[in-house]
Structures are given as C-alpha cells and as structure tokens.
Amino acid sequence: MTGAGTWQSCNGAGVKLFKPAQSAGDASPPMEVSMSRMSISQGPQSMASDRPGRPSRSPLASLSLNTVPDLRADSPSTLCGDEDNIIYTPPSSASASENEWHTQLQLYSDGGRRSVRTADQIRFSSPLLGYESDRTDFLPNDVQTPCPKKTANINYQGSSRSGATLGELKMRQSNQKPDRPTHSNLAIRQLDFGRTVSKKKRAPKKRTPPQLSEAQQALEALRKTEYPRHQWTESERNLVAVLYRFYAADPSKLTEVFNEVTGLHLKTEKVKAMEVYMRQNGPEAFPFYGAVFACPLEDLNEEYAAIRAVIEKAVDSLGIELERRSTEPALSSGRAKNARSEYTRRRFKNLIRKAQYEHDALSADAPQINSARSTIRLGGFAISAPQGLDELEIDVDEDARAVQTEEPNTVQTGSPSPSPSQPHQLTHLAFRVWDHNSYTLFNEETGFISQMHSIWRGPLLPPPNPETDDGRNCHQLLANLHLNKQGDASAYVSVATSLIQVLNYAKKMTDPQIAVINLKHSKLQERHKQLMASNTLKELKGIGQAQWARYKGWAEIMIWGNVPMDAIIQYGFLSDLETAITGGPTGSLLRNSNDWLPNQTASTLTKKLKARSIPLDRDVARALGGFSNAMGLGNAGVSLQHITEFVQVCVDGWSLNCALVDDIHTRSSFAYTFAIALSSQTFHLQDIMGAFFDGVERGLHNVAFYERRRPSLRRRRS
Secondary structure, three states, rough: OOOOOEEEOOOOOOOOOEOOOOOOOOOOOHHHHHOOOOEEEOOOOHHHOOOOOOOOOOHHHHHHEEOOOOOOHHHOOOOOOOOOOOOOOOOHHHHHHHHHHHHHHHHOOOOOOOOOOOOOOEEEEEEEEOOOOOHHHHHHOOOOOOOOOOOOOOOOOOOOOOOOOOHHHHHHHOOOOOOOOOOOOOOOOOOOOOOOOOOOOOOOOOOOOOOOOOOHHHHHHHHHOOOOOOOOOHHHHHHHHHHHHOOOOOOHHHHHHHHHHOOOOOOOOHHHHHHHHHHHHHHHHHHHHHHHHHHHOOOOOOOOOHHHHHHHHHHHHHHHOEEEOOOEEEEEHHHHOOOOOHHHHHHHHHHHHHHHHHHHHOOOOOOOOOOOOOOOOOOOOOOOOOOOOOOOOOOOOOOOHHHOOHHHOOOOOOOOEEEEOOOOOOOOOOEEEEEOOOEEEEEEEOEEOOHHOOOOOOOOOOOOOOOOOOHHHHHHHHHHHOOOOOOOOOOOOEEOOOOOHHHHHHHOOOOOOOEEOOOHHHHHHHOOOEEEEHHHHHHHHHHHOOOOOOOOOOEEEEEEEEOOHHHHEEEEEHHHHHHHHOHHHHHHHOOOOOOOOOOOOHHHHHHHHHHHOOOOHHHHHHHHHHHHHHHHOOOOOOOHHHHHHHHHHHHOOOOOOOOOOOOOOHHHHHHHHHHHHHHHOOOOOOHHHHHHHHHHHHHHHHHHHHHOOOOOOOOOOO
C-alpha cells in the first residue's frame, strides 16, 4: 500500500524518487547538513549476492556512511564485534530517512565523483548500512581535527588491530608473504577446564663471573692456596652426622673432634655448614643421615659404638669435655624439597638421583676400573732380581713357600682358600716400578707395552698356548729370554704382588715411578695372558734352562704383551707419593729412613720391619688409610677386593703386631679410622670397615704362616 506523496526525478539520471508527504510536526535537519557525507558503494562486493540462488541486491542496499563527527549524538550506537567498525542504528524518523535516501541518490546520479571512501576501503561486519566510529584518522583532508593527518592511505587486510601506527602497518605490508593467510577475526578467549596445561620450565640464567684485575686474581689464587676447597666424602659426612646426633651441638668443640679424627684442618663454619646442608636435604638425599638420626640416643644395639669410641678417644687426646645428648633435639629435615629457591629444589632432586644411582651400583656387581687415575705421569720397568744375589739369600715373599703344582700354569681367577700350609695370594692387585732406563715402554694413552711388541706393526698377537707343543716351545723360549738379564727385547711385562719388594727395587732407580694395576680388568682376562713367574722358572729348570737363576719369582706375574691404561688404577712418581705421606704418621711409620736403604735385599728389609714390631693402633690405621688413598684405592671404580688385598699386603709386608686388637669395639674403631682416612668415593663406611677387617685377617694369616715356616738356626756343638 502506498502512502501519500509525489514522485521526483533526480538530475536526469533516469531514477525517480518517491517523496512521501511531510507532516507539520516532523522536523528534520537540512539534507545538506545531515546527508552530505554519505556515500554509496559501487564495487563488486556490494553487487554480489549474499546467498546462492537469490538475485543480487540493489546498489541502494549497500550504503555506507562516511565519518560524521556529529552524527553519533543524533543516532544511538551499537558496538560491533570488530573493533575497527562501530555500527550505529539509524533513528526511525521519517524525515531523517527521507533526507538520507535523497542524498544517496544524488551521489549515485553524480557517478561517485565526490572524494569519499568506498566500501572496499572500509570493511564492515554487515553488508547493510554501516556507520563508522568517531575516530578522526579516517576524516577527509579538509576536515578540521586536532589529530595528526595521515600522509598515506594504507589498507592492511591481515590484522584487526586498530591501534597500529603507520610505520607498523608499512612494516607488516613489506613482511607479508603472498601465500600468508589473512586473519580478520579476533581471537576470543575460551575457558577449557578439560585441557591439560603444559608448564614449560624456563632455563636458569647463566651468570658470567665478573672480570677481575690481575691483583684481584692474584689474591684469589692466594686464598685458594691457603684455604683450598674441601671435597667431602661420605665417611666424613657420616662422622659429622654422628657428632651432631649423639653429642651437644657445640660447633667449636665438634669441629675440634672432627679434625682430630680425620686429620684435617677445617674451620668451624665449614663443618657446621655441612651439617646444615645435610639437615636441609634430609634422609632422601643422604640415606645415612636418616639412619643415624633414626637410631635412639641410647643406641641399645651398639650400631655406632665403634664410632663413638673413636670420638671419645679423640676427646681424651684433646683434653676437652663433650656432653652427650639426653633429649631429642627439635630438628626438622628435608626443607629443601619445598624450598622457594628453584636452585635449591633442583639440587635436592640431583642428590636424590645420585643416592639412587649409588644404591643401584652397590647392589650390582663391582664395576671395572675406568681410567680412575691420578694426573701424575708414568712409565715401565721389567722387574728382575738384583745382580750379585747370594745363593743363600731369599726374597721377602719366598720364605719356604708351599710348592705349587705345575698345572695350571696361569694365575688362579678366584681367591684361593687358605690352608695351614698355604698363604693368601693376591689375585686382584699388583704393582710395578720403573725409571727412564726401563726396556718396557710406557705411554699415557696406551699404558705399558713390551719392547718386542712395541716394534711390531699391527694388532697385538695372542699369547702362546702352553698346552700345545708349538705353543709350549714358543712360551719357553720367550720366557727364558724375558727372565734372563742378558737377553734382548722381551715379550712380557712383569708386575709384582709384593709392595715391599717393589719399593725395595725402587731404591736402586733414578727418579722411580710406581703404578697400581687391576689384575681383574677385562682386558687382562685373556687365556694364558697372565703367568706366574715361579711356575715358569720351575718349568724352565726342568728342561735344563735357567740354571743361572737364583731368583724364585714367587711374587712376580708375567703379563703377555701389554698392560692397557684402563687396567691401571693409579700411577705417579714415587717422590710425589713420599711427599704426600710424610706430612702425617704415615711417613714415620711406613717410610722410616733407617729401614729403607739402597742396595739391600728384600729379606734384609723384612727382618728390619719384623724387628720393629709396629703395633696396629689408631695412628697406624689412619696411616694405612692415608697410604691407601695416596695409592689410588679411594678412587671411583675400585672394588672392595682391591682394598682388602692392599690392607693384606701392608699388614704382611710391615709385619704389623695386632696384639692390641683384643675386642670387637677396638677393631671397629681402627676400621672406622681407616675408612675415614681412605675417603672412598664409591663405597659406604660399613663396606670399607668390612674390607679392612678381611685384609687384617688375611695379612695376619700370612705373617703367622711365614713365622712357622721360617727355618731356625742349627745349634752348633762345641
């Protein structure tokens, strides 16, 4: 139904406009004021159909208003989802609608010659009428505005950000790739409670140390020399835990006792800091700490009676009073697990992993020696008897030894079961000394290699098999050449199981060096690679060879070809070893200058040590522990059998008197002192104490064996 009104033509464009009748009460603003800034979009976007199957809309439906500063006051607005476009709902006034349609038709009839922005330049979320916001950056150049005018008209399609500057828009246009997809929609945050959020840990910042001047570097080096950094061992931490568990917390007195037991010179702050460190990390990081503090103060089972005996003896020697605890201390441990510091929590987790690794390593078999050597260089020397040895003289390890069978001719793989007529033999540990005159070559990468194999190009030849005729002949020929001091290049490398014999040989050398060798290394387990020199000499004498030999070879092992570096526990100059042990009781007890004289036989040295009758007490136990540590027995990878055999060879070689070891508590205190001085990096305190017990027992067995078998002097008749 058509209302009252008239049809009017628009500037001869062939378009007629129906103008309804205007009532007297309708008051509308002039067309030129309210509708002069409207434009009509003539692009293909406004002419396209919204849905397939429907005719396209007329150009009159795609109307867009240009920026009108005062239009917002007359029309209510509705904010669109797109932040660039603000849709204003036009009023329902008939006069306003009439004027708007009239102005738009006039613009259409003019052919769009006015300087207006089209719909292609300004995008709306709706294809119908849209009103721009009151932002002044899209106003024409002739409009007065306090905002800075734009120098270029940039239409960036790939972002809906409205607050970007002109420089940012230019940079985005230059960096935008042709195949890059555009994203015109806003990202809306949605809550998803079923999704698991992955927390990415931020890597800690690496702090670069400040640059120090030369004077500051010199002072820092002097401080490290005067107060070197102490590497704590488990036995030392165990001692600190026992002190703070069973005795009153007096840091100064407890530090004095700690230094007296261990032979160290640590400050009170350092010992106290270790106690706080163990308490903060708790029993999860240090299992022995939990075991110590789980023991009642009365210690009815006497689990730590041996350690307390060592502590009380140190207290008596210091002349101080140390009060025992009578009540449980109010201590809370394990705070590092929930500490605020990320570094503290990460360190706590590392300690837990380390404790688990050590537990798994101890539960498994003992690992092989993995190049756990010192930094001192080494060499090689073929051990042989000194010239001019009298026929009636015997070596230190050949005092009426039991005659062994000829077969098998190789070293026994297991520990032999001792009998009253057989001493304990070393099957895991051996020693070697040499100087620059040695025929056997040494390299820090390959280890020891015999002279004959050093000139051989190619892989190492396998050892001859004495069970075959050809192999037996080859073995006898090469062994006779090796044992004969007038021979030439040898195919074997000699090592000794007697530490006394090795140290006595070293007195005849110039700047000697010493090496500790693991006989149970996998590279030394080849068949017929290790041969006992005593069996070989007996075999050679049986066929009429080696008639010149007065040497019995009870403590010598012949190794075919080479001793690889992986089988060497530790090596170094003997002078450095003497320097390391002369600072404490080890030097005075084990290296007495009156006993160790050059050009003396091993039997003479044995008689001197036997006459001294060194008692096994706490000082000697500490000396043995320090000596073992200097020889590399505290390194990682050393087995308990190595520690046992080293204690055995020391007790046997120095003929230690164990008359003072009369009860279990005294022996436990000696074993604990030895374990503290050894400072093992692998085993727990109780394991080292057990190895010390076994070594002392085996050494005393050998001392008693040689004492019984030593021939007595015949009484001369007058």
